[in-house]
Amino acid sequence: MNFKINPKSTSENYLKVIPVLSTEWKSLEENLGLSSQIPEALFSGKKDSKHILTLNQQLTLLIGLGEDPDVKTVENSFRRIISQHRKLTEKGILIQFSDQFSGSLIEAALVGLQLGEYHLGFYKKEQPESLQKLKVELISEGKGLKNAVERAEKIASAKMEAFRLVDLPPNKITPENLASWAKNSGKTYGFEVKIWDVKKAKSEGLEAFLAVGRGSAKDPRFIIMEYRGPKAKSHFGLVGKGVTFDTGGLNIKTQAMHHMKSDMGGAAAVLATMQLVADLKLPIDLTAIVPAVENAIDKDAYLPSEVIGSHAGLSIEVVDTDAEGRLILADGLSYLVKNYNPDQLIDLATLTGSAIGTFGYECAALFSNDGALSHGLQAAGEEVGEKSWPLPLWENYGKEMDSEIADIRNYHGKPFAGAITAAKFLQAFTHEHPAWAHLDIAGVAFGDSEFAKAKSGTAFGVSLLLRYFENQL
Numbered sequence: 001m002n003f004k005i006n007p008k009s010t011s012e013n014y015l016k017v018i019p020v021l022s023t024e025w026k027s028l029e030e031n032l033g034l035s036s037q038i039p040e041a042l043f044s045g046k047k048d049s050k051h052i053l054t055l056n057q058q059l060t061l062l063i064g065l066g067e068d069p070d071v072k073t074v075e076n077s078f079r080r081i082i083s084q085h086r087k088l089t090e091k092g093i094l095i096q097f098s099d100q101f102s103g104s105l106i107e108a109a110l111v112g113l114q115l116g117e118y119h120l121g122f123y124k125k126e127q128p129e130s131l132q133k134l135k136v137e138l139i140s141e142g143k144g145l146k147n148a149v150e151r152a153e154k155i156a157s158a159k160m161e162a163f164r165l166v167d168l169p170p171n172k173i174t175p176e177n178l179a180s181w182a183k184n185s186g187k188t189y190g191f192e193v194k195i196w197d198v199k200k201a202k203s204e205g206l207e208a209f210l211a212v213g214r215g216s217a218k219d220p221r222f223i224i225m226e227y228r229g230p231k232a233k234s235h236f237g238l239v240g241k242g243v244t245f246d247t248g249g250l251n252i253k254t255q256a257m258h259h260m261k262s263d264m265g266g267a268a269a270v271l272a273t274m275q276l277v278a279d280l281k282l283p284i285d286l287t288a289i290v291p292a293v294e295n296a297i298d299k300d301a302y303l304p305s306e307v308i309g310s311h312a313g314l315s316i317e318v319v320d321t322d323a324e325g326r327l328i329l330a331d332g333l334s335y336l337v338k339n340y341n342p343d344q345l346i347d348l349a350t351l352t353g354s355a356i357g358t359f360g361y362e363c364a365a366l367f368s369n370d371g372a373l374s375h376g377l378q379a380a381g382e383e384v385g386e387k388s389w390p391l392p393l394w395e396n397y398g399k400e401m402d403s404e405i406a407d408i409r410n411y412h413g414k415p416f417a418g419a420i421t422a423a424k425f426l427q428a429f430t431h432e433h434p435a436w437a438h439l440d441i442a443g444v445a446f447g448d449s450e451f452a453k454a455k456s457g458t459a460f461g462v463s464l465l466l467r468y469f470e471n472q473l
């Protein structure tokens with residue numbers, strides 16, 4: 001999109017968009033010379049409402065946002081403009097923000113506008129015309145409009161990458177492909193990328209990671225990314241589950257397997273966040289690891305009851321090959337702590353069906369051994385509409401993972417507390433890092449939305465992590 005800020009004269013053949021807070025509607029109605037012409041039942045600025053009219057010969061779209069809209073409401077309302085009214089915007093859009101709109105709301109609006117262009121028809125012969133040249137004129141009395149535009153472009157681009165990584169099918173998004181994505185992104189945005197193949201992973205002792213990868217024709221890749229920001233005071237570590245497809249392995253899935261292309265939702269969030277942090281040149285250090293594998297079946301596939309090793313040196317009894325995410329994360333977490341020792345460590349993973357059983361599709365399950373980190377993530381998520389809610393890490397849950405034959409087992413074999421016992425398993429591989437958090441995003445990384453007929457990627461984690469990092473500055 002092509003943004004023009006506070007133009008001297010505005011273009012009359014553009015679609016004019018006026019976002020309206022319900023509290024300011026009455027006075028705005030008067031200012032627009034419409035005093036009481038629009039019945040309240042038709043439009044009053046209510047959340048998710050709209051009204052189209054011709055004002056001084058200009059086609060005008062009123063967007064209701066309610067009383068005190070959050071950033072997600074604003075983002076979605078603007079995304080809807082493009083996804084529903086693409087034809088009307090062809091000549092251009094003129095958006096008029098009142099002084100009630102803070103920089104962060106304008107940013108959300110412009111992110112949403114750009115997300116409106118995203119669609120799932122990647123492999124269709126007919127592609128919609130690109131909106132790259134769509135002209136957008138912005139009018140606002142508030143300051144910081146230029147900054148909001150610049151940030152919104154970067155945020156939208158990172159989010160769309162996260163959408164795409166999840167939505168593309170598993171024959172297009174393979175471990176190798178995620179590795180090249182990281183390499184290219186590192187080159188473009190300025191961070192170091194190391195890729196460990198099977199041989200190197202062996203020599204680094206990533207045995208749990210390699211065990212999961214054994215059953216696939218597609219070789220695994222262990223992706224390490226390092227961004228070093230200007231004048232950084234803190235160092236954050238991220239790990240994202242990168243299972244590019246989860247068949248369950250020999251404990252093969254019998255339900256909804258086709259959704260398991262989304263089992264790299266954690267990886268997508270981490271990769272996109274890496275791009276965004278580097279693009280925005282945030283003054284932090286960030287080291288991120290994405291263990292990327294396909295959990296498939298083959299003569300070499302790991303077997304239920306196998307005992308395997310791990311980077312942390314713990315032996316693991318594999319009770320269930322479908323509990324593969326925790327195995328690759330175990331090596332990712334251990335490797336990150338041992339080699340980089342960040343101040344805070346956060347992992348994101350589509351880890352358990354149990355997280356969905358607990359919270360449905362409303363929020364992620366949050367686990368942490370550090371109160372400030374836990375509250376910080378919860379608060380940041382609340383601010384940007386990517387919610388999470390804490391569950392406990394009590395020691396008795398850890399005992400459930402005791403194995404008779406090995407140091408630990410990957411599944412307790414019981415139909416309860418699945419998300420918590422999985423988190424306890426991960427914790428065993430963090431070398432007692434004092435500030436670790438785990439977000440089980442199984443219910444929120446991929447789902448139904450008003451913007452697509454099929455389930456699709458949500459980029460959950462990208463806005464949350466950005467807000468969390470910025471809140472720490």
Ligand code: BES
Binds near residue numbers: 246323351352353442
């Ligand atoms: N990738 C799944 C978890 C999942 C389920 C994500 C549904 C998104 C939607 C994970 O690898 C898995 O299979 N977990 C099992 C663990 C069990 C075998 C211990 C589960 O939750 O059923």
Ligand code: ZN
Binds near residue numbers: 246248322323325
């Ligand atoms: Zn699984």
Ligand code: ZN
Binds near residue numbers: 243263324325350351
């Ligand atoms: Zn999985």
